[in-house]
Structure formats: structure tokens, C-alpha cells
Amino acid sequence: MATEIVIAQTTIDDEDKAKALALGAVEARLAACAHVDSPFTAVYRWKGNIETAQEWRISYKTTTDRLPELSAWVAREHSYEVPEWITLPVTGGSEAYLSWVVEESAA
Numbered sequence: 001m002a003t004e005i006v007i008a009q010t011t012i013d014d015e016d017k018a019k020a021l022a023l024g025a026v027e028a029r030l031a032a033c034a035h036v037d038s039p040f041t042a043v044y045r046w047k048g049n050i051e052t053a054q055e056w057r058i059s060y061k062t063t064t065d066r067l068p069e070l071s072a073w074v075a076r077e078h079s080y081e082v083p084e085w086i087t088l089p090v091t092g093g094s095e096a097y098l099s100w101v102v103e104e105s106a107a
Contacts, residue, residue: 032104
């Protein structure tokens with residue numbers, strides 16, 4: 001497959017916001033699908049303090065072609081000053097599933 005698939009992730013502090021970030025990206029065809037994980041406890045350093053917070057992770061399945069637009073969209077829609085944004089390459093998987101991701105992420 002010539003088009004590369006990636007998983008892009010962010011987190012947010014509210015389940016409804018997480019669902020809105022997932023739904024909005026899929027509706028805009030920026031991602032084929034998005035998974036919202038159950039809440040977990042995040043421990044991090046922010047502005048010199050150790051913080052803990054309950055967060056939800058949103059994992060988007062998309063293509064490298066759509067990634068810049070997805071990244072910009074999440075940055076606009078996200079409520080955090082500095083939202084998590086990481087991408088993980090998909091190095092293998094079902095050809096049928098990967099083709100579906102490409103098809104559903106197409107502009």
C-alpha cells in the first residue's frame with residue numbers, strides 16, 4: 001500500500017469533549033475512525049508543578065496525507081493550551097482494514 005497509515009492521539013479532560021473530538025474528525029473525513037478510551041489518571045509536570053487529572057484518550061486512524069489537516073483541526077477544536085499530539089506509524093495490518101482507512105479518510 002503506497003499511502004501510509006498512522007494512529008494520531010490526543011487526550012482531554014471531559015468525556016463529552018472527547019466524543020466531540022472523535023465525531024468531528026470522522027464527520028470531516030480527517031480520520032476513518034476514532035476510539036475514545038475509558039478515563040485514566042494522567043500524572044504530569046505543568047508550569048513547575050506535578051499535576052494529576054482524569055483524561056480520555058482519542059486515537060484517530062488516518063493517513064499521512066490527511067494528518068496535517070487533522071492536526072490543525074484538533075489544535076483549533078481542543079480546549080488545552082498545549083494538547084498532547086503524537087503519531088504512531090502503522091507498520092502492518094489487514095490489507096482490507098488499511099484500505100478501508102485510506103478510503104474513509106480521503107478528502
